[in-house]
Amino acid sequence: MPHRQSLAAAAAGILLTAGIGATVPAGATAVPTRTTAPPATAQVVNARWGGHPTFDRLVIDVRGTMPQVTVTPVKALHYDGSGGKVPLAGKYFLEIRLSPAAAHNESGQSVYKGPRLIRIDLPALKGVALTGDFEGVVTVGAAFHAEPFHKAFVLHSPERLVIDVAHPAAVCRG
Template sequence: MLHRQSLAATAAGILLAAGIGATIPAGAGAAPSHPTTPPATAQVVNVRWGGHPTFDRLVIDVRGTLPPVSVRQVKELRADGSGDKVPLAGKYFLEIRLSPAAAHDESGQSVYKGPRLLKIHLPTLKGVALTGDFEGVVTIGAALDTKPVHKSFVLHSPERFVLDIAHPPVGCRR
């Protein structure tokens, strides 16, 4: 009898070590990391960037349906709500506005995982900041060293807004 119990215990140990046997699905009993249904208001969750041979790219990741987005050149970046100047160095600035959108969930917890204020060292893009999450409007600021020539488009699955900012011609670079 003792031999049979020893064999059963050894077999159970081998099965557990191999990950075989009664398994519980990952995340069972835990809150899901992503909502199963899209949020009622689009949620801005991240901002990413990258350098390419002829342009710098800024990507805004959104959970839910991408809202209308506007991009405009401004003289300086200001924080929504307070109006305080955003301390990003640059000669030119773009304000990217998503509305209706939020960078927080219904309980007021931030869902935004990107940079709040960051200096970037790319040929054209020099900085990015989350400048606002206020009254259904999310704004992101981009700092540039050269006058911006840009194009934008939307990609799906997952939802994201893409802004490509052209590098200046080789003879015009600082």
């Protein structure tokens, strides 16, 4: 008899070790730790803006981990690929590049829900355009009538790039 008990105990141990003994009770459901996995490459999904008493704010929403960002003053905005001039009125422009990033998913469908080209009538910000989504780089352009004194920073949960641009009168007041 003692031999049978030790065999039964050994078999139970093997089954538990193999995970066969770990069953989920009837009616129970597994709870996922995450509903969807973040994309392998950051996805630019929206651009939005707002006016404040002394500055205008441009926000670029990102799904996934925030990629490297550069904000560069340029003389004009051009579409990536074609090189065509972006038809936004302004004397000053900022080119915002996010890389590695995409505004489309792995199937090639756009995930970007923001404006492709829009005129804006805020004290500083005069227009925004999605100017590129090519080879892992997403480019957004912003137009201004006065030189844009700006500050760019990243906020988390959800991921977003924020660019605050001082109103021209606020810059003059010092």
